[in-house]
Amino acid sequence: MNIDSIKNGIVIDHIKAGQAMKLYSLLELDRLECPVAIIKNAQSKKMGKKDIIKIDTRMEVDLDIIGYVDPDITVNVIEDGKLVEKKHLQLPEMLRDVIKCKNPRCITSTENGIPHVFKLCDAGKKLYRCLYCETKAPDEN
Amino acid sequence: MEKLIDILDLSVPEINGLIEKAGDIMAHPDKYREKCRYKKMATLFFEPSTRTRLSFESAMYDLGGQVLGFSDAQSSSVSKGESVSDTVRTASIYSDIIVMRHPKEGAPLVASYKSEAPVINAGDGGHNHPTQTLTDLFTIQSEKGRLDNLTVGFCGDLKFGRTVHSLISALSRYRGVKFVLISPDELKLPSYIKDGVLVKNNLEFTETKDLESVMESLDVLYMTRVQRERFFNEEDYLRLKDSYILTPDKLKTAKSDMIILHPLPRVNEIHVSIDDDPRACYFKQVRNGKYIRMALILKMLGID
Numbered sequence: 001m002n003i004d005s006i007k008n009g010i011v012i013d014h015i016k017a018g019q020a021m022k023l024y025s026l027l028e029l030d031r032l033e034c035p036v037a038i039i040k041n042a043q044s045k046k047m048g049k050k051d052i053i054k055i056d057t058r059m060e061v062d063l064d065i066i067g068y069v070d071p072d073i074t075v076n077v078i079e080d081g082k083l084v085e086k087k088h089l090q091l092p093e094m095l096r097d098v099i100k101c102k103n104p105r106c107i108t109s110t111e112n113g114i115p116h117v118f119k120l121c122d123a124g125k126k127l128y129r130c131l132y133c134e135t136k137a138p139d140e141n
Numbered sequence: 142m143e144k145l146i147d148i149l150d151l152s153v154p155e156i157n158g159l160i161e162k163a164g165d166i167m168a169h170p171d172k173y174r175e176k177c178r179y180k181k182m183a184t185l186f187f188e189p190s191t192r193t194r195l196s197f198e199s200a201m202y203d204l205g206g207q208v209l210g211f212s213d214a215q216s217s218s219v220s221k222g223e224s225v226s227d228t229v230r231t232a233s234i235y236s237d238i239i240v241m242r243h244p245k246e247g248a249p250l251v252a253s254y255k256s257e258a259p260v261i262n263a264g265d266g267g268h269n270h271p272t273q274t275l276t277d278l279f280t281i282q283s284e285k286g287r288l289d290n291l292t293v294g295f296c297g298d299l300k301f302g303r304t305v306h307s308l309i310s311a312l313s314r315y316r317g318v319k320f321v322l323i324s325p326d327e328l329k330l331p332s333y334i335k336d337g338v339l340v341k342n343n344l345e346f347t348e349t350k351d352l353e354s355v356m357e358s359l360d361v362l363y364m365t366r367v368q369r370e371r372f373f374n375e376e377d378y379l380r381l382k383d384s385y386i387l388t389p390d391k392l393k394t395a396k397s398d399m400i401i402l403h404p405l406p407r408v409n410e411i412h413v414s415i416d417d418d419p420r421a422c423y424f425k426q427v428r429n430g431k432y433i434r435m436a437l438i439l440k441m442l443g444i445d
C-alpha cells in the first residue's frame with residue numbers, strides 16, 4: 001500500500017495527535033483484512049501535530065464513534081484516487097455499545113444481553129450519561 | 142401510558158391531572174371500587190419494601206383488581222439466575238400492569254423494553270422513585286392548595302436522598318418556588334441537581350447549615366434521615382446529627398400553617414412528640430400515597 005495515495009477507501013484526518021490508536025480500537029479496525037495505515041504525529045498547519053488513519057477499502061465507518069471521539073475530525077471518502085466526499089461529523093445523540101457504564105449499581109453490571117447506551121446531555125460540555133442509571137460517561141479524553 | 146420510570150416522564154398537566162383524580166377518588170371511593178375488575182397487577186419486588194408494596198397492592202384492591210407477584214428475590218426465579226428481562230417478559234404475559242422494585246439502577250427501564258404491559262418503577266436502588274414524588278406533590282397540593290409560590294426547605298441528607306432530588310426536579314417546573322437547602326457540608330445537594338436543575342432554570346435557592354435560622358420562612362419542610370454510614374468518622378456524625386433532628390423547640394418560629402413531610406421510614410430525625418402537631422403530615426402522606434397510586438394505575442391502564 002502506498003501510504004500517500006489510496007485508490008478506494010477512507011482517510012480519517014485531523015485526529016488529535018495521540019488519539020489514532022483509541023479510534024482504531026473503538027472502530028474495531030483490527031478486524032479488517034485490508035491494509036490500514038496509522039500515521040502518527042504528522043505535520044499540520046492547523047494543529048501542529050495530528051494523526052491520520054488510512055483504510056484501503058470501500059467501507060462504512062461508524063461516524064457516531066468518530067464524532068464522539070472528536071467532532072472536528074474529518075472523514076474523506078476516496079474513489080479512483082479522488083476525494084469524492086467529505087463527511088461532516090457531530091456529537092451523536094446516542095452512543096450504543098461504544099463505552100461501558102462503570103457504575104457497579106447499574107443494571108448493565110448484572111443483566112446480560114442489554115446494550116450499553118449513553119445519551120448526550122450537554123453538547124457544550126460533551127457530557128454523556130448512562131441511559132439506565134444516569135451516571136456520567138467515563139472520561140477518557 | 143407504557144411506563145413511569147422517572148417523575149419527569151410525566152408532564153406538569155399530567156401530574157396535575159393525577160392529583161385531581163386522586164382527590165376525586167379520596168372523596169368518592171365508591172365510584173372507583175369496580176374500575177379495575179378483572180385486571181391484574183404484578184408486583185415484582187426484587188428487593189423487599191413492605192411499605193411501597195402494601196401501598197400499591199392496597200391501591201389495586203381498592204380499584205377492584207387483583208394482585209400477583211413476589212416480595213423479594215429469594216422467593217422468585219431470580220435466585221436461580223433469571224434475568225430481569227426474562228422475568229418481566231414472563232410476568233407481563235399474566236398481568237395487565239407491572240410494578241417493579243429492584244436494587245439495580247435502571248432495571249425498571251430495561252423491564253419496560255421487554256414488557257407487554259405498562260411498567261411502574263417502584264424504586265430502583267438510589268436512583269428513582271417516582272410514586273414517592275407523586276405522593277409528596279399530592280400532599281403539598283392537598284395541604285397548601287397549590288404547588289407554585291411556595292418556599293420549600295429540604296433538610297438533612299441532600300446528597301444521597303433520591304426523594305429530595307426527584308421532588309426538587311418536579312417542583313422546579315412550577316412558578317415561584319423557592320428552595321432552601323439545609324444540610325451539613327458533607328451532605329450538600331450534588332452539583333448535577335444544583336447546577337443542572339436550580340441554576341440552569343434560574344430558580345431562587347439558598348444553602349445553609351442551620352435549620353433554625355430559616356425555619357420561619359418555610360411553607361414546607363421536607364425532612365430526611367442523616368445516616369451514620371454517610372460520614373467518614375463517628376465524631377463528625379455525632380457533632381452534626383442533632384442539628385438535623387426536628388424537635389418541638391426548633392419548631393417555635395415556624396409558621397402555623399407550615400407542613401412537615403418525610404418519605405418514611407423515620408428513625409429519630411423527627412421527635413415523636415411532633416407527631417400530634419397539626420403541621421406533621423408524614424402519616425397523611427402514607428394515606429395519600431395509596432390514592433395517588435390508584436390514580437396512576439387507572440391512567441396507565443387507560444381507564445377513566
Ligand SMILES: [Zn+2]
Pocket residue numbers: 101102103106107108130131132133134135247
Ligand atoms: Zn449505568
